[in-house]
Amino acid sequence: MNNRLKVLRAERDWSQQDLADRLAVSRQSVNAIETGKYDPSLPLAFRIAALFDLPIERIFDPKG
Numbered sequence: 924m925n926n927r928l929k930v931l932r933a934e935r936d937w938s939q940q941d942l943a944d945r946l947a948v949s950r951q952s953v954n955a956i957e958t959g960k961y962d963p964s965l966p967l968a969f970r971i972a973a974l975f976d977l978p979i980e981r982i983f984d985p986k987g
Contacts, residue, residue, distance in 0.1 A: 924959065924962050924983055924984065924985055925959065925983070925984040925986075926956065926957070926959070926982055926983045926984065927981070927982050927983075928942075928953070928956055928957050928971065928982060929957045931975050931977075931982065932953075932957075939953045939954055939957070940953075945974055946967065946970055946971065946974065948967065968982075968983060
């Protein structure tokens with residue numbers, strides 16, 4: 924699934940570790956989500972959306 928996580932993270936000048944800490948996941952998980960190797964669980968997707976104050980659809984593209 925395509926996503927805008929890397930772009931959104933970069934706009935805030937956060938490292939992968941910064942984002943991982945905010946989401947209570949590993950940096951490796953953030954990397955895997957950003958590169959499309961791992962699709963987050965629905966609860967994690969909701970936490971990501973809440974953190975960026977965006978609807979899930981603005982972050983994740985299920986068609987990708």
